[in-house]
Amino acid sequence: MRQGLKATKEFWAGDVIFSEASIAAVVFDSLAERICHNCFRRQDKLQRCGQCKFAHYCDRTCQRAAWPEHKVECGAIKAYGKVPNENIRLVARIMWRLDKEGSVVSDMQLTTLDELEDHINDMQEEDMKELKVDVHNFLDYWPRTSKQHTIDSISHIFGVINCNGFSVSDQRGLQAVGVGLFPNLCLVNHDCWPNCTVILNHGNQSAVNTVFHSQRRIELRALGKISDGEELTVSYVDYLNLSEERQRLLKTQYFFDCTCDHCKNKTHDDVKMGGKEEDGAKPSEEQVKEATDYCFQMMEKMDKARLDGDYHEVVKICRQCIEKTEPILADTHIYLLRMWSTMSEVQAYLQNFEEAAEYARKMVEGYMKLYNPNNAALGMAAMRAGVTHWQAGLIEVAHGMICKAYAILMVTHGPTHPITKDLEAMRMQTEMELRMFKQNEYVYHSMREAALKNKPMTMMHEPKSVEEGIKNLFHRRK
16 A cells, blocks of 8 residues: 555545645546536536537536636647547646646645556556557647657556546536546545545536636545544445455556555444344355345346337336345345345436335435445445435425435535535425424325426426436437
8 A cells, every 4th residue: 555645634524635736637438518617517408519529518617717727639639530538638738837847836736647557567468468459549639749758658547547547427427527636636545344435526617717726636625524634535436346356446546555443443334244143043054145246137138128219118126136035134135225226227217216215215224224324335226215204295204315425425425526516405394394284284295285286396306407317317319
């Protein structure tokens, strides 16, 4: 493991330990026409750069703000005659910036890119081949008029991106839409049960006058009390994976063996794969193994039906699996949690809200037993469950879940993040409805029915952004 970063003072939950702008960031190839290349917001109608025909922007404001960085890229794409892949585009943007500004681009930067690990010598043969192809294509793309670099220094930046690239999300924080490089963040070591989380803050890039733009940046936020001198850590992988799987992912992607306490002690592994205990009685190991294997097979079928966009088939598979395995598996079994999660998503999508709400609640209760109380994934799951209960007209549980989600996201995302603001609006809405419900249930339900009839699904609807996010989980066939 690298040296890492230590706290120089005491921090409390929700404190921003540092924020940092990227050296460079690019939109994923697959989303190049749907995401603004300047502010990374998802927009329905984007204007494209008249010269390279590749870069897309919200409007003139974003285009002007992006021009200093896009200028050289624009010429290079035109001269090359095609658009290179996202890795090549990111490496090129990084190198142009370093050539222009030197190896330290801000006063806050704690390391140069030369000092970061590239792990090229640890790469698998297949990855090595890909790297060589990328370097070869990079050399074709890189303009003759730009400063020339050695193959070693180009390869080094590719290697650094491979193990340190950070996913950049859209303005709602619901989907990864690009990749960027944040040097200070690269210094923060991994722990499966970390004391910090990283969130992308889009800043303000909508002001017409670029003087008022604040940069897109990541924020490292404390998840709880951190003492002076304590090492700062973030998690590179989802804790919901078993320790063996987390270690495999970390080894293949980041080239180190995780020795954190949760991996050493295999913390929670037993309950993540455990049987259901009722009145002191437990199913046999054999029954649990059989149910686990069955779940695994059904998950593969379910994923296929999901990709095919056959949601009724997804529901059928989930229902069959849940009926067979729920009596045997613990409510923290990660395969069962996956089934509940998918079932609630799909049923909400098909507007079967009561059933969706029931599975969403089970999923959140399971997550609460496994995740750190301030984990962002737990917050997002509670938000989804709150929205689903709201849609089902179960206002008391809905309000409770939304309050829970809001408390977590205040720590992980902070009060100004769009998703926290959405949640605050939902919290006020559900609080108002709950008061109405407590005064007179009958009046509340009849008003709700009337509202739904006149304006189907609007009064009870979550803000559009969240709904879009849930829809984005399904890649519908066009």
